[in-house]
Ligand SMILES: Nc1nc2c(c(=O)[nH]1)N[C@H]1C(S)=C(S)[C@@H](COP(=O)(O)O)O[C@H]1N2
């Protein structure tokens with residue numbers, strides 16, 4: 029590129045320090061070793077582009093032992109991604125369904141009924157006529173960050189990859205509810221999916237009238253079949269079990285329905301043994317995605333620590349990184365944009381001295397809520413760290429140990 033003149037490069041390279049020496053070394057070896065690339069000959073379909081064949085390892089993966097309650101569970105490869113948007117083909121996937129429904133949008137309908145003045149049924153074309161919004165929001169499954177023990181514990185993808193972040197486009201549910209005229213005694217809506225077993229969730233009317241989206245597009249294109257084509261609910265910042273896919277019915281009612289998917293499956297158990305059915309907002313969480321489990325830090329010197337932070341408490345206010353196992357923390361840089369209920373990318377410059385160390389990140393959100401360590405979380409819940417190996421909504425700090433050979437492993441307590 030013209031703007032990158034050789035005098036610019038020389039100025040950068042002679043600006044001193046270990047980084048310049050490292051970059052010069054890299055440039056020399058690249059010049060010495062890389063043959064001229066062969067012309068790009070794309071294989072297969074050109075109508076919808078595909079990643080480079082050299083990026084074929086950047087894929088969703090499933091845990092070594094899938095949980096019995098889940099029919100399909102695929103995790104986002106967080107370690108391979110940059111920025112804050114998850115490509116649609118890498119969005120995590122959690123289904124409690126009997127196969128993905130193959131819905132024809134021409135025959136799909138959304139019905140709103142119950143405690144409304146005018147029950148209405150919309151076609152997809154009618155939904156698209158309403159004023160739309162496009163908003164970047166994460167989804168996070170309640171069971172995310174649980175495989176801290178056992179065969180999946182060394183991979184950021186398999187531990188924390190039940191979260192993704194997309195730009196969702198659709199119409200606010202409040203707009204559709206206004207069309208129907210919600211009656212004054214209504215307090216909840218029950219959202220139902222169009223698959224054979226009718227996945228169903230209770231959502232407080234206040235959230236339905238606030239920022240909940242009836243979405244038909246994801247990252248600019250129609251929502252993928254696995255993500256709910258042609259229509260899904262997005263309840264920003266809330267546990268992803270509320271984000272009903274293949275949405276076809278909104279029943280306006282005056283109480284929660286304690287449906288099987290929220291009270292049987294997906295229910296959490298408190299430390300005292302009581303059921304926790306309705307825990308909507310997710311806690312603040314930061315996860316270091318690079319370097320992370322299974323990687324090898326190539327040697328002492330400069331490295332960038334990076335990862336993602338998110339929270340149900342609207343905005344990530346700050347992320348702190350520790351390279352001494354939590355004794356001291358320093359504030360990381362938040363990459364712009366920092367958006368409500370979206371993944372936030374953080375970066376932290378790190379000079380590794382080659383000694384064994386433990387790196388970890390901690391998120392503080394707009395509510396002032398600080399992400400706890402697993403020991404702090406256990407104290408708050410008046411339980412032991414063991415509890416979090418089965419509990420949902422775990423947002424404790426997960427540290428990585430960097431050994432002297434550069435290998436990275438999970439350093440969480442009790443594993
Ligand atoms: N209709 C329907 N909606 C659903 C589900 C489902 O099985 N059926 N799974 C839920 C669960 S458990 C999660 S975590 C999110 C996952 O969304 P994703 O598969 O698009 O990542 O969708 C939720 N919405």
Ligand SMILES: [Mo]
Pocket residue numbers: 122169170171268269
């Ligand atoms: Mo989930």
